[in-house]
Amino acid sequence: MAGRASRLTRAEIQTVFERFRAANPEPKSDLEYGSPFQLLVAVVLSAQATDKGVNVATRKLFPAAPTPEAIVSLGVAGVEDYIKTIGLFRAKAKNVVALSHQLLEKHGGEVPNDRAALEALPGVGRKTANVVLNIVFGEPTMAVDTHIFRIANRIGLAPGKDVLAVEHALLKVVPKAFMLHAHHWLILHGRYVCTARKPLCERCSIVDICRYRDKTVAT
CATH class of the missing domain: 1.10.1670.10 (Helix-hairpin-Helix base-excision DNA repair enzymes (C-terminal))
Known part of the structure; x- marks a missing residue:
């Protein structure tokens, strides 16, 4: 056995x-994204939400704010406007802006290839870290x-x-x-x-x- x-x-x-x-x-993941950062954001948004619903929101969000810098500039209220069709959108908007700040301050704006660093980001738990490590960095x-x-x-x-x-x-x-x-x-x-x-x-x-x-x- x-x-x-x-x-x-x-x-x-x-x-x-x-x-x-x-x-x-x-x-492939059902989530739509154009960069490791966008995948990270999409997975954070997908908690207690469908991938289809997340894609509807990110098709508008990512063209307007494709990078951590752009998300920070957009601010929590701005992110909320794009993702308000997703469950728990207020908390998720705060997390997305906060994790973007942290990526800029601690990781040069790049998504880290490190579980501890990923899980230290606001809104990122073990499952989200595993998704990013697998899809972006090819880890098993x-x-x-x-x-x-x-x-x-x-x-x-x-x-x-x-x-x-x-x-x-x-x-x-x-x-x-x-x-x-x-x-x-x-x-x-x-x-x-x-x-x-x-x-x-x-x-x-x-x-x-x-x-x-x-x-x-x-x-």
Whole structure:
């Protein structure tokens, strides 16, 4: 077996990711951005919001304020005007301006390739840092969101009581060859196939491997 961290065998885990890769060799984030800074801002804005909703706002925000300097010049009230369609927009506007200040003061306006430095930025937690480290710097991190937490437990890939436990379990069981894109494949699978209320098992490429007891189709 793959160990205590998974209910799947090593061979089954290998097959899961081989199928994900075959279907989508170069998965991308649904968030739209044009620079590492814009990705960081978009991920901060995406907390408790949909990527689609964030994209609607950033399509207007980023042309007006594409850099930390421009965000600072825009100010909290200015950022609020662009992102007021997003949940918690007031707090997020404060964080976006504050993190832009900090990037300018401590990092020369650049997004740091360092977990501690990223997590020290206002509004940036472990998940956001993992996304940036993975997408921008190519680090094999695992950004566990609600989709990954759900399907890691449901499928039996990496059960855990909380997101940190699932993150550690995934880092243990996902083969190294798949780590760069693993979190994208899992997020997309959870968002579009293995949905929360009614998983689309008839469309699932790993339905024969999945350990979910309440599948919507027979295997």
